[in-house]
Amino acid sequence: MEKILVVEDDKDIRDILKIYLKTGFFEIWEAENGKQAFEVLENKEPDLVILDLMLPDINGLDICKNIRIKYKYPIIMITAKTSDQDKIAGLTYGADDYITKPFNPLEVLARVKAQLRRYKEYWKGSNEKNTIYYKGLILDRNSMHVNLNGINLKLTPTEFKLLEILLLNKGQVLSGEKLFHLLREDEYYSKSTNTITVHIRNLREKMKESFERPEYIKTVWGVGYIIED
Known part of the structure; x- marks a missing residue:
């Protein structure tokens, strides 16, 4: 229980x-x-x-x-x-x-x-690839650990899931609404997407991303967010 x-x-x-x-x-x-x-x-x-x-x-x-x-x-x-x-x-x-x-x-x-x-x-075994590598970023889907250039990032479950979604959809621009539904997986939450902006900001801060020229999570103004392929 x-x-x-x-x-x-x-x-x-x-x-x-x-x-x-x-x-x-x-x-x-x-x-x-x-x-x-x-x-x-x-x-x-x-x-x-x-x-x-x-x-x-x-x-x-x-x-x-x-x-x-x-x-x-x-x-x-x-x-x-x-x-x-x-x-x-x-x-x-x-x-x-x-x-x-x-x-x-x-x-x-x-x-x-x-x-x-x-x-x-996050803790279930999976037949999918459990570790994602991208430009010095290592995301372990089993242990829920994220390492960036040798430094472990302390992410919340929501931040981890959001980063995972962006990495699994590299090369695709995902709107705030799309990210919201992929993150929540529940129509009950469809009334607001403004939390996505906050979680993206928190992720960038923990990854020490430059706001002007981010290397990982990039903003496509008026459209959404992308991790380039």
Whole structure:
């Protein structure tokens, strides 16, 4: 049974999430503040974390950043803030997705399942070529490791999947909408593609790409993104 850590200071919200997530046969761990979250994470490793941005003691962004130092499991950020800047901050610190309050619990359940499905796929054996090489870049699809010119890149599951998609489609310009659907593999997410821009930016920063003259992920203005063949 997969384990979900819910970090949320509002008990009513925790209870609602627990009810709906249990219908997906998940084991639920709870934390009502950052201190409790760290206590859980010191002794246990969840399969996914649902993390409130605004906690009474520790900022959710700091918790997200701390998790990403060591772990790659998915993080879904919950926020009452609706500005793009706040959402971008969560993705920049390593979150894979965000949900804005008030939310539909069924949507949360769908997103949790989608994130876990994609994450588990990284660890499955495959008959396809498991290692991709490109200009000093090595992407291992089994171990989910990426090495660039001898340096290991610490990518989130979403960043890894996005880079994998671009590499598997070398020579093709992929629009933000196309990348979005290939990444999410779920029509439930079709309402927005702006997260793609943020994930591309994060990837470029971790790869130390020049914005003006990127060597790997190139922008075709008004069309999309490409890794040239």
